[in-house]
Structures are given as C-alpha cells and as structure tokens.
Amino acid sequence: MLAALTDFADDGGTRFDRCGGISGYHWDIIGPKAGAAAKFAVGSRFGAIARPFSWIAAFHYLLANMFDEPQEDPSEQSSDPANRAKEKSDEFRMHAELAAVFEGPRKFDAQLIPGLDPQIARDLQKSFGRLEKSKSPESPVLPDTSAADAAEVLNLPIARGLSIGDYHIHRRPGEVMIARWLAGDQVATFYERFQAHFDAALSGFREDERQSLEWKQDPQTLAYLNALDALEVRMGDRYLREIIRERKIFVLSTQTADEINIAYLSDHIMSVSAADLVGGASAPPEQPSEQDLAWFFKLFSLRGIAEGVEQMCFFAYLQKSDETF
Numbered sequence: 001m002l003a004a005l006t007d008f009a010d011d012g013g014t015r016f017d018r019c020g021g022i023s024g025y026h027w028d029i030i031g032p033k034a035g036a037a038a039k040f041a042v043g044s045r046f047g048a049i050a051r052p053f054s055w056i057a058a059f060h061y062l063l064a065n066m067f068d069e070p071q072e073d074p075s076e077q078s079s080d081p082a083n084r085a086k087e088k089s090d091e092f093r094m095h096a097e098l099a100a101v102f103e104g105p106r107k108f109d110a111q112l113i114p115g116l117d118p119q120i121a122r123d124l125q126k127s128f129g130r131l132e133k134s135k136s137p138e139s140p141v142l143p144d145t146s147a148a149d150a151a152e153v154l155n156l157p158i159a160r161g162l163s164i165g166d167y168h169i170h171r172r173p174g175e176v177m178i179a180r181w182l183a184g185d186q187v188a189t190f191y192e193r194f195q196a197h198f199d200a201a202l203s204g205f206r207e208d209e210r211q212s213l214e215w216k217q218d219p220q221t222l223a224y225l226n227a228l229d230a231l232e233v234r235m236g237d238r239y240l241r242e243i244i245r246e247r248k249i250f251v252l253s254t255q256t257a258d259e260i261n262i263a264y265l266s267d268h269i270m271s272v273s274a275a276d277l278v279g280g281a282s283a284p285p286e287q288p289s290e291q292d293l294a295w296f297f298k299l300f301s302l303r304g305i306a307e308g309v310e311q312m313c314f315f316a317y318l319q320k321s322d323e324t325f
Helices: 003-005 056-064 081-102 103-106 116-134 144-154 157-160 185-216 220-229 241-247 262-270 274-278
Strands: 112-114 168-173 176-183 249-259 294-306 311-319
Touching: 003 056, 056 103, 056 249, 056 262, 081 112, 081 168, 081 220, 081 294, 103 262, 112 116, 116 144, 116 157, 116 176, 116 294, 144 157, 144 241, 144 311, 176 274, 185 220, 220 249, 241 294, 241 311, 249 262, 249 311, 262 274
Parallel strands: 112 168
Antiparallel strands: 168 176, 176 311, 249 294, 294 311
C-alpha cells in the first residue's frame, strides 16, 4: 500500500498566467510529476461576486484575482486531453485546500488571536523546517525518526494552553506567522469542506467548458471534455486519511506562492480585514497597488494521530514582497 505514496511529489514550480494567477506556486502532494505546468485563463464574466458567497463563482474569482503573474507562452500548455483535465483538477484541489484552511472566521466563527508567543512561533517555524527536510521528496509521509517531533507539534495546544480551531498569530512588520490546530470532529469537518469546495469548483468549470467548447466537436476537445467529466477525487483518499489512521503515520504537505494577494485571502476567504490578519503597520493602504497586495506565502499542513486523536496543524508563513520592511 505504501508503494503508492511515491505518487506524491513536488511539482517544482507550477506557474499560472496573469488571469489564472499563481506566481511561482509549488506543492508536494499533487501527484506524479508532469512536465507541463497547469494554467487557467478566466473570462471576464467571472468578475466581482455581488451575490451571497458561492464557491462556484468564487473559485473563478479567486483564480482571476488572487495571484498575479506575466502571461505564459500558450505553446507550454498541455496538449494531452487527460493531462489537461488533471491539471485543472490539481489546480482546483489546491485552491480548495486553501479555502478549507482559512475559511474558519467566515464559516465557523473561528477567532484571530494575535500575540502568539514569539518563542512558540519560532519553535514552530524551526520544527516545520526540520520535518520538511526529513521527508523524502517523493512522498509526504514523514519517517519514523520524525514521529516524536510531529507529535509534539500536534500536541502543542495542550502543552501551551492554545485553543483549537482558532488562528494564533505572531506578527512583525512585514512578516506574519499563523498557526491553527484541528482535532477529532473538526478534522472530519475540514475534509467535508475541502471536498465541497473542490466539487463545486470542478462542477462549475465542467459546465463552463462544455458550453464554451462542445460546439467544436473535434476529437481533441471532446476527449478533454470527457476527461473532465471522468474526474473524481476523494480528498480523504488523496491525502491519505485512512492510512494515517490505520498506520499511525504522520504526513506533511506544503504550498508555496512567491506572491499572494493578501486582500483576497483576508477579505474574501476569511471575511476579515487585512489589518486584522497582518496588523495595521503591514496592511495595504485604502487604494493599494499590486505591490502593496503582494505577499510571499508558505503553508505547511501536518496530519497525524496524537494522544489517540486524529489531529491537524496548519502553519502559514507570510512575508511582504516589497523591500520596505
């Protein structure tokens, strides 16, 4: 069974065009390495969201607005219909995880709690750095030698009296660290929300693509549309949930973006102001430039069983992308 874990690998720098918008994005729990980067251009009809929050529309809006990147060469796009469909699936899955991790204030009244002890924040940063270095590039599963360190991270709320489900924040000018723990039923809810975000985005995209492309009737296009229809990803399976529970292993995945739009992350996903998230000194002005909104972003996601309970820890590091700090 564990042989299948070699399918998880670091894509090594997937980038999206200016409309699709991820700058220097990397992740290590996506699947077999593919030569072509995933790309997605969003039409202008997916502009601002004026109705109650809808993730079908919001994912299109997110892709159009969350990240910025110069135009890609169209010749780099995948020509294989199955690969092209899989790239879309990976793209939506990545954004679905981001939404599930950070939607707590909007969906579950989770609190943003500034003032995380600087030593705890630094220790978490060092711990995740060690855990990341300890695992194989081909697998997100941590080695047995790192199990104690992983369990210590998951048990930190008990050891240090930190609340579960909230966002514990340490800030310095131009730099933010965010830690969030989930346990027990909260983990199950996370996977349900993760799946719902992915399913809504993929369903909406399938419909849009079929309406836009089906008239062509050429074999390549029809094969691509059929491949989209055939896609089915179960997040619990994809992220090794049953294996974690059965074998008591620890799994670490990461997402990294050279530039993330901090206003989209705070305002639209979390429903909090950027100042609430990064602090007033680092928040963008009322009429921000693209540079004002650009932050480096890295998310660590640790999963495992600690003290007999299924647990998760998300640790995000954000740093202002300009040179003013």
